[in-house]
Amino acid sequence: MADRKKHILGVENLSKSFGHVRAIENVSVDFYAGEITAIVGDNGAGKSTLIKMLSGAERPDRGKICINKVEHNFFTPSEAIENGIATVYQDLGLVNCMDISSNIFLGLEPLRKGIFVDKARMKRESRELIEKLRIGISDMDLLAGNLSGGQRQALAIGRAIKQGGRILILDEPTAAMGVKETQQVIELLLNLKTQGYTIIIITHNMQQVFSLSDRVVVMRQGRVAGDLSTGESSHNEVVGLITGMEGVS
């Protein structure tokens, strides 16, 4: 089974300290195409620091990040995006007072005659993207602030894909959402998985870890405490690794 998986992203011996605090130490994890990996851990376990380094928001002290087995050094979010890693933060980073196509193309607006924003093209391509992702939005003129929580998350994911992201990092993608909206987001992520996207989610929702992800990477005190297949592990096993009480059953 493992032989068929295509290795996309790998971190090797990644370490990062903030002053005297070791946020992560010698972390090595691999990510594969068409796979959803959940990163879990208690507060301060190092998940956010790991994600910040993958997304170019923090520079590692040591270690390397490889995409398609080639080492990359990117130290800004835009460099990470150029290398196909797009992050959807918990606040989603949407401009509420702008419409859907303007949000999807934010920072990437196509130009006519080198000056004028090609709004017609933005709308057309946004509609195509929305249809491809099966997001239930029909009116591209809607303001982002008028969308539901699930639609807003989907819009943020759509933008990440438009930016060229093949590796999507999502921070708490269903936080503060209702049951229906959570289901919409889960369906979207499963759809992207089948299209070959590599998806990394940070979540505290254990039920979601098992219903959505293929693998779960457990972090504790800045290190990888476990890297498990969700099909071959249990809720208690993961909780045990998070808390450091592996014997709990």
Add this chain to the structure above:
Amino acid sequence: MTLTDKIRKVNIEPGSSFHQLLLMVVLVAAVAGLSISSPFFLKWDNMRNILDQSVINIIIGAGMTYVISSGGIDLSVGAAAAVCGVIIALLLKAGLPVFPAAAAGLLAGALLGGANGLMVSRLKVNPFIVTLASMSVFRGLTLILTKSIPIYSFPTEFTWLGSGSVIGMPVPVIITLAVVALAWTTIRRTRLGYYTMAIGGNEEALRRTGVSVDYYKTAIYMISGFTAALAGLIVTARLNSADPLAGYMYELDAIATVILGGTSIKGGHGSMAGTVIAGLFLSVVRNGLTINGIASYCQQLLVGLIILFAVVISERSGRRL
């Protein structure tokens, strides 16, 4: 959809088409009312006065629309207009031809605005504080350059810019139309306009996409400085005098114009069409009060109340979602 549903769907928020239409109706009503109350109101000379006043409001308002849409404020525009008028006057007096002197004054305005923009964007200082301080700096500079004495008497080619006309159309009006057309196009159709709204709506979101927010913020304040300088040029040319106290309270009128026009005081939405209509409206109101014998301090009171009213509506609206 029932008629009630259709009525419910009408967007009445500031900056919407409905808001602009309403503003236009109020403007027409004000013109109609004032033309009845005073037989002088509709005379061409009086219309010319209104246009002279409104072009200043609208030109500075065009730059201010950019600034306020980005969530900022520029209190230095009046003083910037004065200092740039003085720079042009001094260069003309030094024997420089009209075009290079005017260009130097406009460039100075853009640079002064750029200095504001750099402090706001790079040093992360609150724009209210930055431009409040620069207002004082620019005014002080104006007084130093003129030694508090107005500079007057310029070549006719220069005064033509403030009081001349082309086929019956006043030159300042032609300049204003050009500024409005350029500002309307850029704010709606270029990346600069898009990013201005995005900075006002969610600056961090734009920054994360890799766009240089600092660059665009500086450019926005440069535009404001440039339009202030252009207003200073027109006033200097019209009065044939560069007064060190010119431009007093221009910032208040410009802010009133922009907010009344429907641009969100919180940023994220700007209406150049609204700025034009509101600029005309404020000038009509001021003129109407004057020809009806209302004292100037009462006019100041009224403009203040209009700003308060417009800001309250802008704050309470759901435009910034």
